[in-house]
Amino acid sequence: MSNLSVPLEDELGDVLEKAMRRADLSEEVLAERAGVLPARVHDAIDYRPDFTTAELSRLAAALDLNEVGLCALGCGQYPLPESVALPFCVHPLRMKHGVGFANAYLVAECGASHGLLFDTGPGLEALTAQWPAAIKSVDAVFLTHAEGEHTGGLCAVVARFGLEAASCPTGALVPCGRPMGEGERQRFGRLEVTALSTPGHAAAHNCYLVTAPTAQPGGALLVSGDLIFAGSVGGGYFCPKQLVTQLRRVLAAVPPSTVIAPGHGPLTTAENELRYNPFVV
Numbered sequence: 001m002s003n004l005s006v007p008l009e010d011e012l013g014d015v016l017e018k019a020m021r022r023a024d025l026s027e028e029v030l031a032e033r034a035g036v037l038p039a040r041v042h043d044a045i046d047y048r049p050d051f052t053t054a055e056l057s058r059l060a061a062a063l064d065l066n067e068v069g070l071c072a073l074g075c076g077q078y079p080l081p082e083s084v085a086l087p088f089c090v091h092p093l094r095m096k097h098g099v100g101f102a103n104a105y106l107v108a109e110c111g112a113s114h115g116l117l118f119d120t121g122p123g124l125e126a127l128t129a130q131w132p133a134a135i136k137s138v139d140a141v142f143l144t145h146a147e148g149e150h151t152g153g154l155c156a157v158v159a160r161f162g163l164e165a166a167s168c169p170t171g172a173l174v175p176c177g178r179p180m181g182e183g184e185r186q187r188f189g190r191l192e193v194t195a196l197s198t199p200g201h202a203a204a205h206n207c208y209l210v211t212a213p214t215a216q217p218g219g220a221l222l223v224s225g226d227l228i229f230a231g232s233v234g235g236g237y238f239c240p241k242q243l244v245t246q247l248r249r250v251l252a253a254v255p256p257s258t259v260i261a262p263g264h265g266p267l268t269t270a271e272n273e274l275r276y277n278p279f280v281v
């Protein structure tokens, strides 16, 4: 599966809606501030955008969004990195959930028959259908946050691989989970996993940074859950301001070449999102 064939999770309308909610602006107030007709803001949120580049620039200013990224998204030309070499193998498991898709990830030393599983998708059947034949066992399971589209079949997965529990964000109410807090590390062979506590989308939400500390050259993978997507962010259901604070903290903390593996949509990199993500200014 080519990463470039995976559509972005959010369209322009989704980004505008999330930014309006964060800024607590109505369609009418946004339209007035950006100098566009309210009906056209409404059309964009209804997935029928028809803005000029100048209008997109004014919308970005009114919503404190990254102008270049919003214009690229509005023109259907949001850039994605083609590929970045990592010192381990990443298998994205993209599973249908409702009208959309949710991602889980298997990370393994290349050539190994065992690996680490991040999230479980909407259910065991969907996970099994995507499972790479080469991976026969799982050393550990990590959850980004407790939502059905990311934790389906968790206890069955944990039991199938003979594990005691999955590592979860502190405070997440998940059967078969145990907490893994900010800065905690776990080592599996040459792979190391560090938890970053990133509340915003949910009160209990973790990102996980995966590295191979002894590998030359290095490289890192950030399993970002619903903190950040290529070209957008997760819904700020717990707190949109905390989400953006965490987004900036995490992007500043990881090397720019870090590959980002989001809970929805295609892979991206920290460098790409620092330049283009509408919510990074």
Ligand SMILES: [Fe+2]
Pocket (backbone or CB within 6 Å): 102, 147, 149, 150, 226, 263, 264
């Ligand atoms: Fe999600």
